[in-house]
Amino acid sequence: MEDSILFWPCRLDKDVLYVLDETAIPEKVQYIPVGNTNEAVSVIKEMKTRAFGQFLVILSIFLVEIERGKNFSDRDLYVKIGQIAEALNKSRPTFPFAEVTSIVVNWAKVALESHQDLKTFVVKNINSYLQGVRYSRLDRVKRISEVIKDGDSVLTHCNVSGELAMAAGMCLAQNKKVKFFATETRPYFQGAKLTAWELGQVGADVTLIADNAVGNVMANKMVNKVIVGSDRNCANGDFANKIGTYQIAVLSKHFNIPFYVLTQPSSKVASAADIPVEIRPEEELLRYEGKKAIKGYVRGFYPGFDVVPHELVTGGAIALEMGRK
């Protein structure tokens, strides 16, 4: 199975990380060179990368900084790793940055306390962890493809970083006839620019709809399954995902359409109320490709995420299971 470009949107070349500029897709496939933590925080804040891309940038920037600080003492490297973690944790509120960075900080601590070479130990652990994540995601792609049956019509929202497109490719290879509906996902149009494009690339049958047409296609029985991703998961099954996910979940319930969510293991927060929701700048709603789209004085409100109660996950969670191949 070939990777969708969005499945692994970063590559590391010596001490420079090349991060796929997801805002340039589908016009251009271009990578932004990221050489230090500040630049990593920038690509995250400006949403050049998002979702799984954020996760990759977090882990990979430690590799970059460790390479750059290879002459540091273990003690200094440990301090530096803590500083990197802190900077990343502050970049955006909803994604669980601290949960990811704390893994690396912990490895550094273990190395220091057990008098192992910190650089070697941490780099080896990050690389094998990333490899494990890769296997687990490939395994989940297979499980997504099993959830999708011949004749299904699947609605998705925003973008699940390659997994759905690759599952669609598997369905095609198995001669399943499947239709996909992708929502535009205003204001960044991830559904239009990433998901519809990505599904089209593998040859899937995909139709774009406006975010306000979900109720219509459901009422007209044009959709029989919903699959979305998640940016953060709670112990009770509540989850955060791109703005618009909550209302799609409510509509799915109203129209008796099973609603599935791709989840990552996480138990740091108990329920929805504990997830801080990022409010993005109103300009991102009021502008279109850099140009002011709405004239006159109008305020905009752009919550970046929805936090969805687990009761609405009627299809089930398709969890990332670490350790599975």
Added chain:
Amino acid sequence: MEDSILFWPCRLDKDVLYVLDETAIPEKVQYIPVGNTNEAVSVIKEMKTRAFGQFLVILSIFLVEIERGKNFSDRDLYVKIGQIAEALNKSRPTFPFAEVTSIVVNWAKVALESHQDLKTFVVKNINSYLQGVRYSRLDRVKRISEVIKDGDSVLTHCNVSGELAMAAGMCLAQNKKVKFFATETRPYFQGAKLTAWELGQVGADVTLIADNAVGNVMANKMVNKVIVGSDRNCANGDFANKIGTYQIAVLSKHFNIPFYVLTQPSSKVASAADIPVEIRPEEELLRYEGKKAIKGYVRGFYPGFDVVPHELVTGGAIALEMGRK
């Protein structure tokens, strides 16, 4: 009370009708000269005018054509009126064109059968009917303002042709503190370009949200009333309105928020199933201001309207009551 410019978006000057180009708002307030039925059909098909504007164009174009055909015999004028009606009826499917044009055709028939001067009779009837509609709408503006209470936060969708903005103005004059949320209303952005602008013009407190943020603001208790318009009404209370209305109605029910709809008297269709829904060209979804927004081969599906079952009208209908002043 001053009219919002969208409240009466046409004016007749001798034999030319000037139709407000609603697609140019808020950048420019410009009127398109419409001198015959073909041009009237064009402004309707291209959605230069919509909703109440369509209704005005239908009735007014008869006045234009009757003026142009003033030397016709009554019999020829009667035939011409039938042809105009037919051309208008075919322009777009969801709005009840035939219900409106049949009123005029009927007046022409009455004039012919009762040997009255057809031109004088029809023109007089159209003008007094329009005057009656104007009074009834002003009366409804007052009733909308009564539905809105001090402290309310009202969500609306698409644009209700001036009435909500004028009601907001009345609320302001009565010192009611009211907030409004307007949805963008993709793909034409009527909510962003017309409603938010129009509410801003009267000094109302208005915030724009993406169509996918309705569930979010409802879940966060930022909205306690929903008021939308309707393009077509059924005898049983079902109604057609801009795409997106159905899902807002479902969400309102889920979150226990009263949902109100502005209706026009209509009994020609029994229920939702009898309303044909216009599917607009996919290019309107895939382009932004004339430029292709989505690269690559992606299909789009753009139903222009939702047909909403009456069970979801939990607040009630705010009907246009002809004859009320």
